[in-house]
Amino acid sequence: MIQIQHLSKVFQDKSGETVALKDVNLHIQKGDIFGIIGMSGAGKSTLLRCLSTLEKPTSGSILLDGTDLSTLTGSRLISARRKMGVVFQGYNLLMQRTVRQNIAFPLTLSGSGKAGAVRRADELLELVGLSNKAESYPSQLSGGQKQRVAIARALATSPEVLLCDEPTSALDSLTTKSVLELLHDINTKLNVTIVIITHEIAVVKSICNKVAVIDSAEFVEWGDTKEVFEHPKTDMTKLLLGYEVLK
């Protein structure tokens, strides 16, 4: 499904170079809920920005069903983007549009008919349990509800992959649980592959079948969640799991 090969990202600025990702390799299979966990500044957000094509990698490739995303431009880039849905920590909803219009927005962009877009939006509203909020505006919703709308919007174009950047980091623990349950539901019901970037170990433990631990721009450990967390090999994984690590 997604194959990341020798991916590197270096940011250049006046003070010099910052290496955000160093020779990252990863294989995400169809149907996975793949967690990428690490501390702040480890490079996980950069990785997601590369995956969602908001950043161009410095070197290496990201293959989505065999197509290298990093080389696409113009209309081919746009159609590749429609195969992925992105969910952000800060929701990023359109504040001047209703919930229904927000969810229909990706369909409006791709030029599909209004009636079809509204029908699809209502279907998704039901899926995320917000049918009664169709005419509300984002400012009238709670954080958890906003994230549900954002998830519904990301699913509008029936993408094969859902990329989530810290989807629950702004939410309380109870709301986090319900949003994660929703993501899990989507994964099983719609067979959508999900990639979750997070710094919370609980998120990975509760829904991810695979995990990769990122530390200082590199993957230090990866594999089945159970395996990795039961027998952590690196200090970073142990640290994230809450072990006392003596250096």
Added chain:
Amino acid sequence: MTQLLTQGTIDTLYMTIVSTFFAYVLGLPMGVLLSVTGKGGIMENQPFNSVFGWLINILRSFPFVILMIVLIPFTRLVTGKMIGTNAACISLIIAAAPFVARLVESSFAEIDIGVIEAAKCMGATKWQIIFHVMLTEAVPSLIRGLSITTITLIGYSAMAGAVGAGGLGDIAIRYGLHRYQYNVMMLTVLLLVIIVCIIQIIFDYLANHVDKRNR
């Protein structure tokens, strides 16, 4: 007297409305261009943005009275006259367009960059981002900018009165200042205050009414 003030009010409103309209016809695309070519914009182009920004700053630096005089040959070319309400509109439009461009640019700067990135991820084209994200999300702020522009242009149109453009400013200068009829001057000022208040109230209501962020 009543007739004089009525005509003056009509002239002032005419100049304000016409020049505000055309100032936006020119200034809105200029503001969009400034915003999208600026740092982090969707068509970032620093050299163009700097040059264009400088041009706008130069136009904005002109004192309005001087600009009117500099523009005389141009206004004569366009309207056939160098004085009068239509002639004044030309100077008002040229003076206000760069001002509008900066106001529009600052309205766009209020939009959360994350929303634009989200649209990019959905496969939005650059035009779709401008028309379906930037312009629609900025509507309340653009309306507030419109009220600032309109009221500023009322003030400028009064200055244009000094060179025979007509309107309430013209009356205040001719009757109030030159003929010492202070009651006429007071009346024109009062009328201008009323016009400004009404415009402010209407635009405030509109901006709050269309803004869905604070419900």
